[in-house]
Amino acid sequence: MTVLGAHAIGIANIAMNGTVLDTWYPSPQLDVNPSSSGTERLGAHDLPARLLSLVRLDEDRMVEQVAVRTTIADLSEPPQDAHDVFLRLHLLSHRLVKPHDINISISHLHPVVWTNKGPCLPDNFEDVRTSLRSRGLIHVYGIDRLPRMVDYVVPSGVEIIEAERVRLGAYLAPGTRVLREGYVSYNAGTLGACRVEGRLYSGMRIGSGVDVGISASLVPGQGQMTVGNDCSFGVSCAVLGINLGDNVHVGNNVVLDPETPLYYAHDGQTLPASSLEGQSNWSIKIESGQPVARAI
Incomplete structure (x- = not known):
């Protein structure tokens, strides 16, 4: 059986108390059937x-910047530590893996002060x-477990108006436009050219x-x-937990x-909105x- 893994060399910021603040992997790569997991x-x-x-x-930041090599033997298994999580986000x-294709959780990460001088405790x-x-002057971008994507990865062919509204771990296909009020979390994103002015949660x-x-x-x-192709979502609408075609x-x-x-006009039935699960070619107003x- 083929097992998909990954490896990369990166630079980690490690606080004096041992907390891994971040790890930047400029050139991550996928592996087939790697032998082991870990960071050295x-x-x-x-x-x-x-x-x-x-x-x-x-x-000044009370941080040591160190070089590391991280290997993940099986991306379907949960992350082992913060280095592992950051590699999966990269x-x-x-665009080496798509949302839903790997096992990812940010439970190993800690809140970090993200600044223009680097991450801090x-x-x-x-x-x-x-x-x-x-x-x-010190600019504080936020206090969060996740940084802005563009401080680590700038994918080609996309438009992002407000950098802080796209988190590291977002997957944005070429042609995607994330406008000023748009938001894309980690392990979320677009598989083709889209316009995002609302919120895509993890x-x-x-x-x-x-x-x-x-x-x-x-x-x-x-x-x-999952939402399929050629769909639209109007101002202030919300869809929670229903896959659409x-x-x-x-x-x-x-x-x-x-x-x-949800009232179906063609036959007069009222059914739970879960009846839309996976269906295509509907207009709901x-x-x-x-x-x-x-x-x-």
């Missing part, structure tokens, strides 16, 4: 010349800020030609959810979860105060 620190002789200057002690944003950040002021995968309108939300129910159009302000009563489905 590398010496200078193991590093490409372009990474040598990044191995150092950053006393694989997604480099939250607990001592005010002391660190004072030290870093000698390097100029575990959400949409096909090609999908338009996610402003303030629309696509929320997986049990960890994963192709050519499904959800109108403005429609909210659908599996238990939402609010009519007389309730969501109504009409075949296209």
Whole structure:
């Protein structure tokens, strides 16, 4: 049986208490049937010349930057540690694997202060800020387990208006536009050219030609959810935990979860919205105060 794994050489930021703040893998690669999993620190002789200057002690941030080699024997197994998680996130944003194709969780990651000078521990950040002021103004992008994707990976052929609204681990196909109010989490994304002005939560995968309108939300129910090709989602609508096929159009302000009563105009039945599971060619709009489905 073929087992898909991965390996990469990267630079990790490790706080003085041993917390792994991040690991950057510039050139991750997939493996078939690798023999083992784990992360090892590398010496200078193991590093490409372009990474040598990044191995150092950053006393102002109280962080050590070290070179590591991470190997994952089986991407279908849960991550072992923070290095493992960051490699999986890079694989997604480099488009080497797609959302739903690997086992991924961020439970091994810790909250980090993400700054323009590098990641820092939250607990001592005010002391660190004072030290870093000698390097100029400090910009704090957020305090979160995940950083912005574009600080680690910039995929070709995409448009992202607000960098902080796309997390590392997002998968964006060429031609995708994430507009100012759009948001794409890790292990979520687009398989073809799409317009995203709403929110794609972790575990959400949409096909090609999908338009996610402003303030629309696509929320997986049990960890994963799929939308097919050529669908659209209107302003402030939401779909929670219902997989949809192709050519499904959800109108403005429609909210659908599996238990939402949905009136089918062609036969007069009212069924739970879960009846849409996997179906194609529907238009759902609010009519007389309730969501109504009409075949296209």
